[in-house]
Amino acid sequence: MELLLTHGYFLYEDPKELQVMKPYPPLGILYICAHLRNKGFHVEVFDSTFSSRRQLFELIKQGPPSVLGVYANLMTRSNVVEILRYAKDAGWQTIVGGPEPGAYIEEYLDAGADIVVIGEGEITLEELLPVLGAHSPDALERVAGIAFRSREGDIVQTTPRDQIRDITRQPWPARESIDMDRYVSVWREHHGMGSVSLITSRGCPYHCRWCSHQVFGKTHRRRTPESVADELAWLNERYRPDMAWMADDVFTIHHGWLFQYASELKRRGLKLPFECISRADRLNPQVVRTLAEMGCFRVWIGSESGSQRMLDSMERGVTVEQVQSAVGLCRSNGIQTGMFLMWGYEGEELEDIEATIQHVKDTDPDIFFTTVAYPIKGTPYSSQVADRLESLKSWSVGSDRDVRIRGRHSRGFYALADQLLRSEVELERTRRKTDIEAAVVRELQNRITASRTGLHAASLEVEA
Ligand code: B12
Ligand code: SF4
Numbered sequence: 371m372e373l374l375l376t377h378g379y380f381l382y383e384d385p386k387e388l389q390v391m392k393p394y395p396p397l398g399i400l401y402i403c404a405h406l407r408n409k410g411f412h413v414e415v416f417d418s419t420f421s422s423r424r425q426l427f428e429l430i431k432q433g434p435p436s437v438l439g440v441y442a443n444l445m446t447r448s449n450v451v452e453i454l455r456y457a458k459d460a461g462w463q464t465i466v467g468g469p470e471p472g473a474y475i476e477e478y479l480d481a482g483a484d485i486v487v488i489g490e491g492e493i494t495l496e497e498l499l500p501v502l503g504a505h506s507p508d509a510l511e512r513v514a515g516i517a518f519r520s521r522e523g524d525i526v527q528t529t530p531r532d533q534i535r536d537i538t539r540q541p542w543p544a545r546e547s548i549d550m551d552r553y554v555s556v557w558r559e560h561h562g563m564g565s566v567s568l569i570t571s572r573g574c575p576y577h578c579r580w581c582s583h584q585v586f587g588k589t590h591r592r593r594t595p596e597s598v599a600d601e602l603a604w605l606n607e608r609y610r611p612d613m614a615w616m617a618d619d620v621f622t623i624h625h626g627w628l629f630q631y632a633s634e635l636k637r638r639g640l641k642l643p644f645e646c647i648s649r650a651d652r653l654n655p656q657v658v659r660t661l662a663e664m665g666c667f668r669v670w671i672g673s674e675s676g677s678q679r680m681l682d683s684m685e686r687g688v689t690v691e692q693v694q695s696a697v698g699l700c701r702s703n704g705i706q707t708g709m710f711l712m713w714g715y716e717g718e719e720l721e722d723i724e725a726t727i728q729h730v731k732d733t734d735p736d737i738f739f740t741t742v743a744y745p746i747k748g749t750p751y752s753s754q755v756a757d758r759l760e761s762l763k764s765w766s767v768g769s770d771r772d773v774r775i776r777g778r779h780s781r782g783f784y785a786l787a788d789q790l791l792r793s794e795v796e797l798e799r800t801r802r803k804t805d806i807e808a809a810v811v812r813e814l815q816n817r818i819t820a821s822r823t824g825l826h827a828a829s830l831e832v833e834a
Contacts, residue, residue: 376416377441378449391560400543405492417548435461441468454482473748563612574619580751595631614644621646650696662703676729677722709735783828790821
């Protein structure tokens, strides 16, 4: 074996993920695996999702040592660091890639990575694997898109890797190298529907200030509608799922493409229920109708805030009204909506929080999730707050979420904002019912008063 690919996501070791139980395969390393196998390399994938670190370490120990390539993102850093160290000690050469390492080159090199891959991995690994064995810094320097330490210990970063021009010609993810049926069955067991994921494009050209563009920059490339329909048809035939998740950043970004894809599915008589993410400004009556006809049952919308002032300062490029109208359009076409909301972005005040609460009450999405804003390294938001950032954990065991931002409100403050939002929405929903129970309403009103009082009191303090 010339390369073993893995990632640091261990579902059964993460109590939070076990509650959600919505695993999807690591498409990035599966794309790399398919590409390299097509080029004649002997590549295997150790899918950590349903496995344990003990099993991975056994495999590494058993050897013979070769090259280990690990995918890392913001949440998996500490696991990845442990894997890199273990592999290094066992005599393996180590490569790390994915959305996080390019922003922390020095840290990953210090943590046990021989090479950090920046950007897309397919062509970089195709060129890197043959020269790795030579241990020649000169040869490494000629491989674009990597960083490593020279013999003198300096960090060398090579020229940026060009992006793959035609992503349609890339082979589909090597799903056969992992236990895909298990993903589908876990979904079916826990949610009544077996699910598969696929992506139709790479990159997003928008510039929301907190969003990471580490891998694809602000570019956007699409596969042809026919190729995506072929993959969906194959997934449907091979794994018999009940639904699909279109895992693109913004599935609806290109309307012309979407209409072509819809007619391609129609021509083939292929209709698999699916969910996807959209920006609100990419949803109009024709798009939403088309989504519904294609089998879309849920659209996730990054709503973020009900305050236009906050949306503008995030450079979100969307209005509150667009979100409200998008949710309404989905509802009238029988599509559920899921909403992502963010607390604590730079400059957010009590009135912005109240505006968000009012917005969610008015819009009434089927589901909503909230997060307290966290600065992903490499984003404009992270640079903006850099001089007020304090890490709460050491780099190798923490993540970009484990930070305190001086001048921002406390975690307790945002927890109260969250409670207030949930109680207000519940009261609104209760009032819409015909058989209102007075005691329930009173209880909710009491909760709202307590949360709002607590929130106002907590707003007087910020993180020192
Ligand atoms: C789908 C998705 C998810 C899904 C499923 C993940 C999965 N198993 O597929 C779910 C919903 C679970 C999810 C969750 C989260 N996600 Co997410 N997700 C995505 C999304 C939209 C697509 C991922 C994908 O398939 N990409 C397509 C493949 C082809 O790209 P890729 O994975 O980057 O791989 C390429 C390169 O990175 C490189 N590469 C990848 N691996 C390796 C390995 C080696 C050895 C090498 C050399 C190269 C290499 O080559 C690959 C092919 O070119 C990305 C955004 C994006 N467009 O990538 C965000 C993204 C990865 N997610 C992100 C975040 C923040 C999260 C969460 C933390 C959100 C949260 N608050 O909970 C969680 C973390 C979950 C976890 N425990 O790991 C961030 C990560 C930022 C960072 N610096 O790490 C991203 C980049 C979104 C963003 N723009 O900010 N996510
Ligand atoms: S948040 Fe969504 S729309 Fe904004 S830049 Fe990121 S992927 Fe694009």
